[in-house]
Amino acid sequence: MEVIILPNQQKAAYLVAQILAKELKAHPRLVLGMATGRTMEPVYRLLVDMHQKEGLDFSLCSTFNLDEYIGIPADHPCSYRHYMNELLFDRVNIAKANTHLPDGMASDLGAECLRYEAAITQAGGIDLQLVGIGSDGHIGFNEPLSSLRSRTREKALTPATREQNAPMFGGDPANVPRRAITMGVGTILDSRRCLMLVTGKSKATILAKAVEGPISAMVTASALQLHPRCQVVVDEEAASELKEIEYHRWVFANEPEWAEFQNLV
Ligand SMILES: N[C@@H]1[C@@H](O)[C@H](O)[C@@H](COP(=O)(O)O)O[C@@H]1O
Numbered sequence: 001m002e003v004i005i006l007p008n009q010q011k012a013a014y015l016v017a018q019i020l021a022k023e024l025k026a027h028p029r030l031v032l033g034m035a036t037g038r039t040m041e042p043v044y045r046l047l048v049d050m051h052q053k054e055g056l057d058f059s060l061c062s063t064f065n066l067d068e069y070i071g072i073p074a075d076h077p078c079s080y081r082h083y084m085n086e087l088l089f090d091r092v093n094i095a096k097a098n099t100h101l102p103d104g105m106a107s108d109l110g111a112e113c114l115r116y117e118a119a120i121t122q123a124g125g126i127d128l129q130l131v132g133i134g135s136d137g138h139i140g141f142n143e144p145l146s147s148l149r150s151r152t153r154e155k156a157l158t159p160a161t162r163e164q165n166a167p168m169f170g171g172d173p174a175n176v177p178r179r180a181i182t183m184g185v186g187t188i189l190d191s192r193r194c195l196m197l198v199t200g201k202s203k204a205t206i207l208a209k210a211v212e213g214p215i216s217a218m219v220t221a222s223a224l225q226l227h228p229r230c231q232v233v234v235d236e237e238a239a240s241e242l243k244e245i246e247y248h249r250w251v252f253a254n255e256p257e258w259a260e261f262q263n264l265v
Pocket residue numbers: 035036037038039040066067131132133134135138139140141161165
């Protein structure tokens with residue numbers, strides 16, 4: 001696991017968007033794992049910008065989102081399908097048929113979870129997975145005590161998560177669905193490359209637990225320590241409780257991979 005610390009949220013999002021664009025240019029048929037949440041919004045804005053101004057081409061790639069709420073239809077303004085369409089899919093030249101989210105309205109949710117896993121396998125697996133982190137340390141909707149080997153399945157959301165996501169549902173946690181379909185921790189760990197983006201002071205404590213704490217099902221993001229190629233891009237505020245800050249800075253300043261991005265610090 002590698003931690004990249006950048007001065008602010010904008011620069012952290014910029015690096016993530018640049019990495020993604022670089023992978024997409026090198027591999028037009030890239031299979032992308034997508035994440036939602038406020039943290040990802042600037043990343044998608046930057047990708048749309050690159051599409052409009054530089055012709056970044058999404059026509060051959062496909063996407064699989066981490067999760068979707070159960071019981072709200074795709075066209076509901078709070079569904080993750082709606083979020084993705086609004087922020088990215090409707091604004092770039094991606095084929096809608098190549099964009100995948102679990103169907104939270106499926107009549108047989110168990111079958112839907114199996115179908116989703118099979119679709120990822122059929123696409124050849126996820127090349128680059130984006131993830132954020134919830135206030136309780138979740139990735140996707142893998143709430144505390146999720147099995148670290150779990151696959152796509154239904155999960156009950158914790159009160160903390162429903163509270164965190166309440167602003168998107170008019171401010172009342174009671175309006176946030178109680179359940180979601182999420183890729184499992186094991187599904188996420190199978191991705192070939194993983195990029196976690198974490199910004200803001202409110203994420204500092206949970207980020208330190210995820211990155212420097214013990215691997216624990218209580219903080220499912222800590223399982224990313226087992227990922228073969230996981231890079232964590234954070235801003236100064238989110239990094240403020242990390243112990244190895246100087247080491248992380250030194251790695252960014254010295255690894256050839258990051259040479260072209262030195263101007264960001
Ligand atoms: N299921 C999503 C997560 O994938 C996301 O990481 C988290 C953080 O959201 P935010 O970026 O708004 O803090 O929100 C939701 O719970």
